[in-house]
Amino acid sequence: MSNTATQQSFMQRNQFLIRRLHSLTGILPIGVFLIAHLVTNSSLAWGWFALKGRHQGEGMSVSEGGVQYFAHEVTWINTQVPHLFLIEVTLWLAIAFHCILGFYYATGGKGNLQHYKHQDNFRYSLQRWSGYFGIFFIFYHIATLRWGWTFLIPEGTAWSHEYSASTLAAALQGSTEGWTAAGLFVSLFYLLGVSLLVFHFANGLWTAAITWGLTVSEHAQKKWGYVCAALGAGLMLAAWSALGSAMLLDYDTARAVEASILDGHSAPAIDHNPAEHALSDEVTLEANASDPEG
Amino acid sequence: MGAAQASIIGSEERKANRKAAVAGRSVIFKIKRCDGPGKPWRWESFKVPTEPGSNVISSLNWIASNPVTVDGKETTPVVWDSNCLEEVCGACTMVINGRVRQSCSCLVDEYAPREGDEIVLEPMSKFPVIRDLWVDRSRMFDALQRVKAWVPIDGTYNLGAGPQESHDHQQMRYALSECMTCGCCLDACPQFAEEADPKNWDKNFIGPQAISQARLFNEHGTGKRLKDERMDTLMGPDGIQNCGNAQNCVKVCPKGIPLTESIAAIGRSATVHSVKKFFTSK
Numbered sequence: 001m002s003n004t005a006t007q008q009s010f011m012q013r014n015q016f017l018i019r020r021l022h023s024l025t026g027i028l029p030i031g032v033f034l035i036a037h038l039v040t041n042s043s044l045a046w047g048w049f050a051l052k053g054r055h056q057g058e059g060m061s062v063s064e065g066g067v068q069y070f071a072h073e074v075t076w077i078n079t080q081v082p083h084l085f086l087i088e089v090t091l092w093l094a095i096a097f098h099c100i101l102g103f104y105y106a107t108g109g110k111g112n113l114q115h116y117k118h119q120d121n122f123r124y125s126l127q128r129w130s131g132y133f134g135i136f137f138i139f140y141h142i143a144t145l146r147w148g149w150t151f152l153i154p155e156g157t158a159w160s161h162e163y164s165a166s167t168l169a170a171a172l173q174g175s176t177e178g179w180t181a182a183g184l185f186v187s188l189f190y191l192l193g194v195s196l197l198v199f200h201f202a203n204g205l206w207t208a209a210i211t212w213g214l215t216v217s218e219h220a221q222k223k224w225g226y227v228c229a230a231l232g233a234g235l236m237l238a239a240w241s242a243l244g245s246a247m248l249l250d251y252d253t254a255r256a257v258e259a260s261i262l263d264g265h266s267a268p269a270i271d272h273n274p275a276e277h278a279l280s281d282e283v284t285l286e287a288n289a290s291d292p293e294g
Numbered sequence: 295m296g297a298a299q300a301s302i303i304g305s306e307e308r309k310a311n312r313k314a315a316v317a318g319r320s321v322i323f324k325i326k327r328c329d330g331p332g333k334p335w336r337w338e339s340f341k342v343p344t345e346p347g348s349n350v351i352s353s354l355n356w357i358a359s360n361p362v363t364v365d366g367k368e369t370t371p372v373v374w375d376s377n378c379l380e381e382v383c384g385a386c387t388m389v390i391n392g393r394v395r396q397s398c399s400c401l402v403d404e405y406a407p408r409e410g411d412e413i414v415l416e417p418m419s420k421f422p423v424i425r426d427l428w429v430d431r432s433r434m435f436d437a438l439q440r441v442k443a444w445v446p447i448d449g450t451y452n453l454g455a456g457p458q459e460s461h462d463h464q465q466m467r468y469a470l471s472e473c474m475t476c477g478c479c480l481d482a483c484p485q486f487a488e489e490a491d492p493k494n495w496d497k498n499f500i501g502p503q504a505i506s507q508a509r510l511f512n513e514h515g516t517g518k519r520l521k522d523e524r525m526d527t528l529m530g531p532d533g534i535q536n537c538g539n540a541q542n543c544v545k546v547c548p549k550g551i552p553l554t555e556s557i558a559a560i561g562r563s564a565t566v567h568s569v570k571k572f573f574t575s576k
Contacts, residue, residue, distance in 0.1 A: 213562020
């Protein structure tokens, strides 16, 4: 009993600090990760154009080029990024902290949109609903595509790093042979989840500037609002193009591209500068870090 | 200060209603009634004849002298609070058709332009009801005490002339000083919870009204001597951090006080104060 009393008073005493940490974790690391994650995933849509710019990927279709680029990115993340497990655990902890406190804070308010129909008030309510839904979506997303809880995926196609694009397509479409009703449900769930989370981040970035006292005047808040809206629109485009590409992707085509990558090279298919091979591993790593394509 | 008032939803519609208002009509006032604290509430409707320029208070006056409901049932006169009748004291604040505002400045023509149109009156939702439309707003004055919303000048010797103030700064503070403690911002705030027990007032979000007044006195040349103490209160439990940025406060403020700017300014002071405290507190 007294234990819970001290616990409560600890939360009460440090309420300000904890709320500021809640605000901070939404941007760093979660928001920064979200940007990197969506940009990487959207390479399924723009990867072919990037390869084209480097005079690579001849004879490939747009979706094959996307798979080639995306698979390379995923391989790079899983083989070249140092301390990946530490980064992941940090992210999970930050998300858990942000979710639990966010849920607690959101249930403390009482929305009144039916009487005060203002745009800001609508965003206040949507920020909370997108948070509730987002917790659910992120859990499903990580459980199925990271922790391998295949019983939650229609037909149980396990996602793998080696076959990242094809298994993703199968998870979204419901089977390796094309669309199923369950797949449609999963895809719509993803579309809704990722859209709400992009909104949640963009709007959270806007309110964080008020919380920390960066945008004081109404005019500054408005201008920062445009910046956040533009960022949100860009991320939304990245999210939808990634999702759209994965939904349109043919499983067998993607599988063939991935197999050729795994076949021919232990490293991804995209040619590195031969001079780089002569350098030490560490230098190669740095070169890769600055530009994954070498 | 017109900008914020113009942003109140339906101002265009209200203007059109005023033009279209039918002379000599009667309108229905549906009123949420309660006989006292802890007593059950009920709806009662009254049919009230309109006059040119009649407002909610004049209609309540008419009901007080004719306390008969539309069903012909004799009832007690409706109780409400009012004072200045020109939207500067805040006493007659109530919820009209779902939105909080002052009833003295609420023209019947704008809300009920046709025969038999209905106006719904409710007491403010976040303050304890004393009777009918009359609420106890002392929680706001308690909040002003908590943030020490005053200038410390009491002492045993003459402090001399106060510091000089620039014109722009004075204009900024003037806008904040217009607060009449009416409670609109708190009633419309989704983060501000109803709480009847004074013992629990400091365990709930302090609200935009006190935050803005703290800023007013933080910005005062002599009043800023208490800034650290005010910031400690505002960064304490259920202080500034409980704001959810719904920004309803600034939209319902009848004085057009830039409440969200005050919240952001106090947020900035809180950022600075917490860093300062981290490195210098004993």
